Amino acid sequence: MSALLEVNDLHVYFDTPQGVVRANNGVSLQVQEGESLGIMGESGCGKTVLFLALLRLQQPGRIVSGSVVFDKQDITRLSESEVERIRGRDIALVPQNHATALNPAYTVRQQLAEAMSVRDHGGSVRTLFRLNRRTADGAASDEVRRVFRDLGFTDDRLLARLLQSYPHELSGGMRQRVLLAMGLLLEPRVLVADEPTTALDRATRAQSLEMLRKLNGKLTMLVVSHDLQAIENTCSRVAVMYAGRIVECGPVREVLREPRHPYSRLLIAAQSRTRGVPLADVFTDTSDLIEFPSGCPFHPICSQAMPQCSDEQPLEHRVNDVSVSCHLYGGEGAPC
Ligand SMILES: Nc1ncnc2c1ncn2[C@@H]1O[C@H](COP(=O)(O)OP(=O)(O)O)[C@@H](O)[C@H]1O
Ligand code: SF4
Ligand SMILES: [Mg+2]
Known part of the structure; x- marks a missing residue:
């Protein structure tokens, strides 16, 4: 079955006086019709830029390469008037700000x-x-x-x-x-909601989440949230983003209960402790998106880093229904 929305190796850069910020540095994901995908990752990892790029609203950022295929059309290649027809009625964004x-x-x-x-x-x-x-x-x-x-x-x-x-x-x-x-x-056919419940009080948040949960299966949704419970209740799959890439993606219960990628483990443990409070620059800062370390960008702080991690960028590996970009799952290193 072909996906309703497919992002392939998307690179979105910002030119700044400090250097080029690689806000999306090879994002790939697929969303099937009727599915809801949650996206987690600490502040500054590129979630909002990704959502804006889906609608070609990422300016002043530029889409350098990759594709965003919605219903078989590559949005990155459409004319402005063609994209305008998709915005709102096909893909609607509930913005973060x-x-x-x-x-x-x-x-x-x-x-x-x-x-x-x-x-x-x-x-x-x-x-x-x-x-x-x-x-x-x-x-x-x-x-x-x-x-x-x-x-x-x-x-x-x-x-x-x-x-x-x-x-x-x-x-x-x-x-x-x-x-x-x-x-x-x-x-819309796809609702893209960027932290839709962060400013809500507890009771209202629960009602809004319940509404999103009811929409699960009826509407295709992408939801960014720092709230593990919100992701678990409203999404069928979850993607974990780090330094402009998706590092792990799979069924929500499997990823939240048994995260495989070392970064996912750290993030999920930290978010369980902070109960959904946005994590601001806990593990990275913006300069990391300008000067990426070689190999796996997480290797300088990864407790399980191996010699190859500083040289080779990890490929995506399948573990059951989950995809993980980490050398631990490449066949040589045993999954732990
Ligand atoms: N207009 C901009 N100019 C320069 N850098 C930007 C701009 N917008 C976003 N960025 C950078 O892109 C990166 C990703 O930002 P964003 O997608 O907003 O993160 P988040 O995951 O918190 O939503 C950050 O490093 C941010 O500083
Ligand atoms: S590839 Fe290596 S450094 Fe990166 S997360 Fe996996 S073990 Fe850690
Ligand atoms: Mg954001």
């Missing part, structure tokens, strides 16, 4: 109405964030009410007030729910 993603000049109602207009009549999804027309005010449509109810917003009076609000009047958690609602109202 809720503080700036909504347009400060328009009410929540106007921005949700624009999302539905893009879905029903086409148009540029960029207008979602740069509205240029006014939308009539009125009662919340049944559709909007249903989506917000699913996101745990059950009081109609509060919903009416929310819809009349401007983004700066809302808390971070509320803005995050509006962005999630907007993504869901677009009814």
